[in-house]
Amino acid sequence: MPSRNNPVSVVQKRKPVSSTKKKRVSSKTSRTFRKVESKHNRPMSNWLRNVLAVIIIVCFSIIFYYFFVRPYTYRWQTCHGRKEYGVCIPCGYDVHGIDISHYQGKIDWSKLLQNKDTDFPLHFVFMKATEGGDHGDDTFEANFADARDHGFIRGAYHFYIPNTDALKQADFFIRTVKLDSGDLPPVLDVEVSGSKEKKELQKGIKRWLDRVESHYGVKPILYTSYKFKTKYLNDSIFNTYPYWIAHYYVDSVKYQGKWDFWQHTDVGSVSGIPVNVDLNVFNGTLEELKKMTIK
Known part of the structure; x- marks a missing residue:
C-alpha cells in the first residue's frame, strides 16, 4: 500500500505526443488537403481542351461562312458569260x-x-x-x-x-x-x-x-x-x-x-x-x- 506522503493520482496524466507522431499526422492531413484541392483545381486534360477548341472553331467557321461568305460566293465563281465592271455580266x-x-x-x-x-x-x-x-x-x-x-x-x-x-x-x-x-x-x-x-x-x-x-x-x-x-x-x-x-x-x-x-x-x-x-x-x-x- 502506498504511503500517505506519496500518493498516486487516480487520474493518469496524458503522455505528450512525440514530435515524430506530430509530423506523421501533419503530413497525412496535408496530403488529404492537397488531394481534395487537386480534385477541384485539376487542370483540363489536353484531349478535352483540344476537343472544345475544335468545336469552337467549327461553330465560328459555320457562322462566318453563312453570314459573310455564302451570300457573296457568286463573286468568285467562274463567269459563264463575260466579265465587265468588275463582275460577271448576266448572259x-x-x-x-x-x-x-x-x-x-x-x-x-x-x-x-x-x-x-x-x-x-x-x-x-x-x-x-x-x-x-x-x-x-x-x-x-x-x-x-x-x-x-x-x-x-x-x-x-x-x-x-x-x-x-x-x-x-x-x-x-x-x-x-x-x-x-x-x-x-x-x-x-x-x-x-x-x-x-x-x-x-x-x-x-x-x-x-x-x-x-x-x-x-x-x-x-x-x-x-x-x-x-x-x-x-x-x-x-x-x-x-x-x-x-x-x-x-x-x-x-x-x-x-x-x-x-x-x-x-x-x-x-x-x-x-x-x-x-x-x-x-x-x-x-x-x-x-x-x-x-x-x-
Whole structure:
C-alpha cells in the first residue's frame, strides 16, 4: 500500500505526443488537403481542351461562312458569260444601266459617258430623288441634269417609308421631280415594312402609286427585292406595274413573274464613279426601253 506522503493520482496524466507522431499526422492531413484541392483545381486534360477548341472553331467557321461568305460566293465563281465592271455580266441581256444616289459621291460624267463604248454599254441611269415625306437626295438635281446632258436615258426613284403618310410622300416626290419626254416612269423603292401589317402596307403603297400615276400619266415602276415582293406584294394588283427586281449574286432571276429591270449586283466598278455602284439590265431591247419612256 502506498504511503500517505506519496500518493498516486487516480487520474493518469496524458503522455505528450512525440514530435515524430506530430509530423506523421501533419503530413497525412496535408496530403488529404492537397488531394481534395487537386480534385477541384485539376487542370483540363489536353484531349478535352483540344476537343472544345475544335468545336469552337467549327461553330465560328459555320457562322462566318453563312453570314459573310455564302451570300457573296457568286463573286468568285467562274463567269459563264463575260466579265465587265468588275463582275460577271448576266448572259442574254444587251441593255445595261446603273442606279445612283449621294452614296456614289461626285460623278465624273465625261468618264461615265465613255462606258457607252464598252462591250456592255451603259444606256440608262436611275437616281434617288426623295425619301419619306421631306428628305431629298442632295445630289439628285445635278445628277438628273447631267444624265440628260450626256445622253443617258434617266429615271428617278422615291424611297418609301411605311410609317409616313403615303400621299405626303407622293406629293413630295411630285414637287421634286419634273419628268420630261424620254425619261423613264417614276419608281417607288419599297424595301422595309416598318410597323405596318401586310394589308396596311399594301394600302399605303397603292395610294402612292395611284397618286403618282395620276400626276405623270404613266404607271410607276415598282422596285423591291425578290423576297420582299413574294412576302408582302404578292397580290395580283401589284403585278400590273413594271417590276424592277433586286436579286444579287445569282446567274439568273429566280422570280417566276414578269419583270422589266434586274439589279444584279451592288459591287460594280464603273469608270467615272469613285465607289461601287449597282448594276442593272433591262429585260428587252434598247428600242423597247425607249418605248417605255414618257412620251
